[in-house]
Amino acid sequence: MEVDTLGGDVAGHKDADGRGRLLEGLDDLLLGHEEPEANDTETYDNGVKVVPSYLLESDIVYADNIQPLLVDSGYYTTEQVESGQS
Incomplete structure (x- = not known):
């Protein structure tokens, strides 16, 4: 690259911007054991519902x-x- x-680098969980922290516990999220963390529950409306999102500072x-x-x-x-x- x-x-x-x-x-x-998802495989290496490089975390210069916080993405690595969000990847922790991803297996539980994908298996449906937990709700994903969101810090924005107002911005992204797809016409059916407001989609919870986690926005990172860049x-x-x-x-x-x-x-x-x-x-x-x-x-x-x-x-x-x-x-x-x-």
Whole structure:
């Protein structure tokens, strides 16, 4: 995967943005043992019902914030960022 895609690593549960925490207990959710956590129960109305959602805050990555957002967080190593590969 190229670094510029920054599309989360579900298998590795990289958690620079909180997605890893949401994946914890996913098996129970998929088996119907629990209701999924939601932090927005008003925004997404599909015409039949309001769909509960969990909205994550996002960060836009620029050259001047790569270090704190991607490297310091452990999402990528300096070498991966410098080479453009993960």
